Amino acid sequence: MSESEARVLTSRVAVWIAAIRPKTLTAAVSPVLVGTAMAWDAGGFHAAAAVCALVCALLVQIGTNLSNDYADFLKGADTSERKGPLRVVQAGLLSATTVRRAASLVFFFAFICGLYLIVRGGVPALIIAVASILSGILYTTGRWSLAYLGLGDIFVLVFFGPVAVGGTFYVQTLSINGIVLTAGLATGLLACAILVINNVRDIEEDRQAGKKTLVVRLGRRFGIGFWAACVVLAAIIPLELLVATGEHRWAATSILILIPALYVFDRLRSETEPTALNQLLGYTAMLLLLHSVFFSVGWIL
Numbered sequence: 001m002s003e004s005e006a007r008v009l010t011s012r013v014a015v016w017i018a019a020i021r022p023k024t025l026t027a028a029v030s031p032v033l034v035g036t037a038m039a040w041d042a043g044g045f046h047a048a049a050a051v052c053a054l055v056c057a058l059l060v061q062i063g064t065n066l067s068n069d070y071a072d073f074l075k076g077a078d079t080s081e082r083k084g085p086l087r088v089v090q091a092g093l094l095s096a097t098t099v100r101r102a103a104s105l106v107f108f109f110a111f112i113c114g115l116y117l118i119v120r121g122g123v124p125a126l127i128i129a130v131a132s133i134l135s136g137i138l139y140t141t142g143r144w145s146l147a148y149l150g151l152g153d154i155f156v157l158v159f160f161g162p163v164a165v166g167g168t169f170y171v172q173t174l175s176i177n178g179i180v181l182t183a184g185l186a187t188g189l190l191a192c193a194i195l196v197i198n199n200v201r202d203i204e205e206d207r208q209a210g211k212k213t214l215v216v217r218l219g220r221r222f223g224i225g226f227w228a229a230c231v232v233l234a235a236i237i238p239l240e241l242l243v244a245t246g247e248h249r250w251a252a253t254s255i256l257i258l259i260p261a262l263y264v265f266d267r268l269r270s271e272t273e274p275t276a277l278n279q280l281l282g283y284t285a286m287l288l289l290l291h292s293v294f295f296s297v298g299w300i301l
Contacts, residue, residue: 015088015093015094016102018086018088018093019065019066019069019088019093019094019099019102020062020065020066021065021085023085023281023282023285024061024065024194024285025058025061025062026285026286026288026289027061027156027160027191027194027285027288028054028057028058028060028061028160028164029054029057029058029289029292030160030187030190030191030288030289030291030292031057031160031161031164031165031168031184031187031188031191031292032050032053032054032057032164032165032168033292033293033296034165034168034183034184034186034187034292034295034296034299035053035164035165035166035167035168035169035172035180035184036050036053036168036169036172036296037295037296037297037299037300038165038169038179038180038183038299039168039169039172039173040300041248041299041300042169042173042175044169044172044173044174044175045172046171046172046173048116049116049117049120049171049172050168050172052113052114052116052117052171053117053167053168053171053172055113056110056113056114056117056129056132057164057168059106059107059109059110059113060107060110060132060133060136061136062106063103063104063106063107063110063133063136063137064103064136064137064139066099066100066102066103066106067100067103067136067137067139067140067141068139068140068147069087069088069089069090069099070089070096070099070100070103071140071141071145072087072090072140072209073087073089073090073096074096075140075148075209075210075211076208076209076210085278085281103137107133107136107137110129110133111129111133114129117129117171120171120174121170121171121174124170125167125170125171128163128167128170131159131163132159132163132167135155135159139152139155147211147213148210148211148212149212150212150213150214150216150217152195152199152213153192153195153196153213153214153226156188156191156192156194156195157185157188157189157191157192158188159188160187160188160191160192161184161185161186161187161188161189161191162181162184162185162188163184164184164187164188165180165181165183165184165187166180166181166184179241179244179245182237182240182241182244183237183238183241183295185233185234185237186233186234186235186237186238186254186291186295187234187288187291187292189230189231189233189234189237190230190231190234190284190287190288190291191288192230193227193230193231193234193284193287193288194281194284194285194288196215196223196226196227196230197227197268197277197280197281197284198281199213199214199215199216199223200215200220200223200224200227200268200277201274201275201277201278201281202274203215203216203220203223204274214226224265224268224269227265227268227284228265231257231258231261231265231284231287232258234257234291235254235255235257235258235261235291236255238251238252238253238254238255238295238298239252239255248298248299249298250297250298250299250301251294251295251296251298251299252298253294253298254290254291254294254295254298256290256294257287257290257291257294260283260286260287260290261287263283264280264283264284264287267279267280268280
């Protein structure tokens, strides 16, 4: 391979890496980590199912990201005035058709990977798999897309929370309980906090494109308060589980995320330049990861 060919290949790989948005994958990994830790503690850890659940979660997240990229461009939400991270279709790096086909292929592989979990978990696993993929597709595509109707926050809370944590636990232990689903609310809330910052940043662009997020409907001040509520509630859920179970006190160390969260909250209140909020997206994703690690390690100690 010549040097010029190598550069072209490298640039193409870089474009596709940008398209899948690696920084967002924390939201897919974290609930699987929590569900697996709880399955381990329950004596039902199943390595093959855990790995498969992780791969499926990553594929659905990547497929959703690709789907968002082309759908937001076609609907006018992504323009040359975009303040957020690079979107490959809007930037002209890949065509909408190419990205749409890639999204379809990724969702297909997610389902194929999920067949093992469906065979193992039966109808509940099938329902989770189909619902997760359909929700990823419908998040921004179609006339009645979830994000454009202002339902994106509910989708993120449910599917990155109780569904992801509970589903991961279920395919390993073949059982489910309220404690696991409650723990899932914490990851869902923190994933929702990531989305809130995204929506606060894009409030003007979304309003012009007819993307009626909760922040567009209720305003920036609501978005800031909503972000704080998501983070605080997520941090105290392990304390509630400690009270409910009388066990797993070390999982409550996840409340320590409130320390760095204070900095993010202060920045979120004071920053008015949309591009400055991009950094806070990464910080909030880190809060989610830290919470999941603290909780998971603490749960099995």
